[in-house]
Amino acid sequence: MIFALGIDLGGTDIKGAIVSSDGEILRQDRVATEASNGADAVADRIVSLATDLLDSQGASPTEATGLGIGVPGVTRADGTVVLAPNLDWHHVPFKSKLQQRLPGMRVEIDNDANLAALAEARAGIGAGCDTLVLLTLGTGIGGGVVIDGSIHHGASHSAGEVGHMTVLPGGPLCGCGKRGCLEALSATSGMLDHARQSLEAGEKSTLSDVGPLTPKAICDAAHKGDRVATKTIDHVTNYIGIAVANLLNVLSPDVVAIGGGISAAGDLLLNPIVASARTHTLEGLFESTTIGLAELGNDAGSIGGAYLVL
Numbered sequence: 001m002i003f004a005l006g007i008d009l010g011g012t013d014i015k016g017a018i019v020s021s022d023g024e025i026l027r028q029d030r031v032a033t034e035a036s037n038g039a040d041a042v043a044d045r046i047v048s049l050a051t052d053l054l055d056s057q058g059a060s061p062t063e064a065t066g067l068g069i070g071v072p073g074v075t076r077a078d079g080t081v082v083l084a085p086n087l088d089w090h091h092v093p094f095k096s097k098l099q100q101r102l103p104g105m106r107v108e109i110d111n112d113a114n115l116a117a118l119a120e121a122r123a124g125i126g127a128g129c130d131t132l133v134l135l136t137l138g139t140g141i142g143g144g145v146v147i148d149g150s151i152h153h154g155a156s157h158s159a160g161e162v163g164h165m166t167v168l169p170g171g172p173l174c175g176c177g178k179r180g181c182l183e184a185l186s187a188t189s190g191m192l193d194h195a196r197q198s199l200e201a202g203e204k205s206t207l208s209d210v211g212p213l214t215p216k217a218i219c220d221a222a223h224k225g226d227r228v229a230t231k232t233i234d235h236v237t238n239y240i241g242i243a244v245a246n247l248l249n250v251l252s253p254d255v256v257a258i259g260g261g262i263s264a265a266g267d268l269l270l271n272p273i274v275a276s277a278r279t280h281t282l283e284g285l286f287e288s289t290t291i292g293l294a295e296l297g298n299d300a301g302s303i304g305g306a307y308l309v310l
């Protein structure tokens with residue numbers, strides 16, 4: 001059987017999996033990242049996790065086609081992590097650190113959202129498709145672009161920043177320092193801000209009675225027909241739909257996958273996103289693309305890591 005190791009390096013946990021060539025997880029485990037101990041210690045923990053996984057599968061390192069790692073940050077083609085805020089890494093030559101520890105094994109590294117997109121294109125909602133764009137909705141909006149079955153890195157090696165498409169010039173300030181990015185409007189804080197503004201304007205809503213306002217509370221209230229919640233969902237999904245339409249107009253992908261924590265709301269978000277995308281896409285370009293929910297959830301990162309080397 002052909003298999004590879006996929007590692008999803010996060011700020012809190014390192015998730016590892018042995019993944020078969022058809023995208024099936026054969027075995028998986030996780031350890032704490034302990035990023036404060038530095039990049040060398042993290043590399044040691046990844047090697048130890050990978051070795052334990054291979055041992056438990058009764059496999060030797062030479063049997064795996066390689067080890068692919070997703071990092072929550074900006075990476076370069078040479079395997080340097082330029083910036084990973086959650087790990088407090090700046091210009092860490094992480095691929096070479098792992099290669100030193102795993103002589104003879106192929107090691108590849110990429111941005112974690114890119115890997116999630118690759119996983120969805122190979123084994124998730126887009127299984128076997130050529131071109132896919134993933135948008136992950138959460139505290140930020142990340143994503144990745146797969147073209148002809150491979151991650152599209154572009155000239156900067158950092159392509160795929162779907163959350164920083166300008167969808168409302170002069171709009172709310174984004175974490176990146178610009179205004180009107182999709183992320184500023186439609187990620188968690190944009191969603192909460194919109195609901196809060198309606199409540200502060202005195203609009204009646206069941207959301208006035210809930211504890212801390214969360215995306216889930218808003219989605220639950222919208223399910224029950226709450227007007228402020230419904231308006232908030234309409235507002236957020238309208239801008240996501242505009243971003244999706246822009247992607248369709250430029251790339252005409254086979255699939256647009258919507259993932260991330262907020263996407264757990266399912267059709268409540270998906271249907272208005274599709275409606276907005278349909279409104280804003282050039283005629284003749286809309287029907288060829290499937291817009292749907294990502295399928296691999298929290299496993300997408302490690303499955304994508306494995307596909308880097310499968």
Ligand SMILES: [Zn+2]
Nearest residue numbers: 164174176181
């Ligand atoms: Zn931005």
